[in-house]
Amino acid sequence: MMSVLDLRGRSLTLRDLRTALPRAEFDVEAALHTVRPICEDVRERGAEALYAAAERFDGVRPQRLRVPAEVITAALDALDPTVREALEESIRRARLVHADQRRTDGVTQVSRGGRVTERWVPVDRVGLYVPGGLAVYPSSVVMNVVPAQLAEVGSVAVASPPQREAPQGFTGWPHPTILAACALLGVDEVYAMGGAQAVAGFAYGFDDADQVCEPVSLVTGPGNIYVAAAKRLLKGLIGIDAEAGPTEIAILADATADAEHVAADLISQAEHDPLAASVLVTDSAEFADSVAAALERRVARTKHQERVGTALAGPQSGVVLVDDVDAGLDVVNAYAAEHLEIHTADAAEVAARVRNAGAVFVGTWAPVSLGDYCAGSNHVLPTGGCAIHSSGLSVQSFLRGIHVVEYDRDALREVGAHVVALARAEDLPGHGDAIIARLPELE
Template sequence: MLSTLDLRGRTLDVRFLRGALPRAEFDVTAALEQVRPICEDVEHRGAQALRDLGERFDGVRPEHLRVPVEIVRAALDQLAPELRAALEESIRRARIVHADQRRTDTTTEVVQGGTVTERWVPVDRVGLYVPGGLAVYPSSVVMNVVPAQLAGVGSLAVTSPPQRENTGVFSGYPNPTILATCALLGVDEVYAVGGAQAVAMFAFGFVDDGEVRDGVPVTCEPASMVTGPGNIWVVAAKRLLKGLIGIDAEAGPTEIAILADETADAEHVAADLISQAEHDPLAASVLVTDSEELAEAVDQALARRVPATKHADRVAAALRGRQSRVVLVDDMDAGLAVVNAYAAEHLEIQTREARAVAGGVRNAGAVFVGPYAPVSLGDYAAGSNHVLPTAGCASHSSGLSVQSFLRGIHVVEYDEAALRDVASHVVTLAQAEDLPAHGEAVTARFGDEVPQ
């Protein structure tokens, strides 16, 4: 089912590999002009625009943009016990891992009387986006909320598209499992807004004069930052509004790359490739191997497994797409060169001495080592975060973490003697840059003379 890219015998420099390796077609630039009027509409018309856009794009005109707290709690009350237990374990493990990411302030004494302290300060408010398209993603609620909470963000709000399929008390609201997960995490500010308009909502905020609670209109305050994966319209809105708000990343279609040799189990490899193809017809599933025999066995396993899986049409479309391939290489060193150039969102290492091979990986959103660490473990319950860079961005960016929600602020404190000691160097550098007033700001403290 996968076409083959044979790189054996080739010189695998980065320039060549960036052009040769498969990628999904995901043109954010082309989408920018289509989301611009949506974002401007939200900026100028606020809640009215959000209702109109919900009706237009989601087929739902939300009566309440902010989901009432009692609806959020009702979703938790009706959550199946086994699903609640699974979510609670996912939350517990994520909190263990993310707690170790917290930063501590550090003070460095540069000279006697002169210190620089790096303070780690959380952003004030975060808007967390949870998709609601081809699948339901309560795990994305966990992955967004947990690091933000552990970073100490004081104000958290979640948004997810309203679902036409919902009935009864949940009609017009996001999927009840999404709402229940918010309740488990103690988040009660939840909005029934999706798409580019949701990003704009967090960028501009709104006051809903059409809905009054406790004597005041429902209000969404602007956020400092928006995180969470979404479709191309969400990504385009993030790019458009970046600067007004902070963003985590421009996440494209999901990716899995598997680096495997002849010791890998073809059934495991095939199952893992299918697991990511299940997300979206644009999802990328890439096998990098030096074994033609493994490639053939994986193809046979895919031929058996794909027709039997629930979303067979979606999976087959992804596996046959230009973004998915078997990449044949000469050996594992060449395989490492390929996966480092590809910089996959998810990278599995299924080789002999897998841990040692994984040590050679420099570019990946997350690395899954050995036959018992499939990507789906990381999606739900490894404790790691599954909001990861895509489209090669793992070569320069990290996945979502506590650090994503923190800002390092340098606090500089020098006494008179410490400033006097370095004053001549400051003046010299200011003159070299033809910015004499910079130096004068120092000498003004010493009678307009350069201290000797």
């Protein structure tokens, strides 16, 4: 089912590894040609373009773009009590973890009379995107809203695609479970819009009869390739968290691991999308065979077996055989997975040596599924190898650092000659003159 890449006995450079390892094809640049006219239409025609896009892409025209308060309330009232309890626990744990991420302002006394304060200021308004295609993601509401609220963002709006097939009373609105999650979090500004058009709607803002959606400063949240392309196109007009690609799981395992657990975890991410990547890195060919046998049994009885089978057999997935765990670490650090599980005899020690991953799950009792819902960590994570330079969504994603500079005359005099010297060295004499205008003795 999964292809095998045998790296045993080979010494590969980082460049070699990045070329050899499986990776999903995700050509955002090509998708720009599709999303550009969609975004331009939203910029020019506003709400009417959003209604037309919903009919075209989602197969349904919402009654209004902004979901009425009574529909959100009805969704919460109709929510299965067990799902409500699970969402409330997910929210509680996420708040615990994200509360510790809030930065405090710092003051540095550079000299007597000269200091620099770094203030951490939330963005004014955010648009949070929640997918609604192959699956429904109320958990993504939690993962986006909680850090924004703890960052003290003043205005939070959520967008999710309108549903053509939904329970009675919810056709044309985002999925009721998503609406219920918004209600639990106190978010009342929710829009029935999906895809690239939702990103454009947030970026440009729009009027819909007597309702106004003001432009946002930042758009966050996962989505398909068209959402990613719209983020790339509109970056600059808005801030973005990342251009999220298909989900990924990499598992580093040795012979001590449980093959059933590993197989179940590979399937858990493969069921997201036919392009989802599931990669097993192991120093034991016998263990790899055991996982393959477990996959064959489990895929046959999983609900989304066609989607899972496509993902596992695709070029983005596979088994990588290595000489030892140290070589496996080199592989997973080069791969920089969105989710990385460590299933080795000394999992905590190995995990401590991971440098590149969106999130690391240590040992057999911390599967990725836990992080997707209730670990307290955030599941909006970098994909496509972006974990080598980027982090997952956090409170910090919604904050900006602003330096506030305060110097008195004596403090400026102390350093002024250095400023003048550097300004002249850069052939920017006006910079130096701004100092001399205040301190003529430095002429």
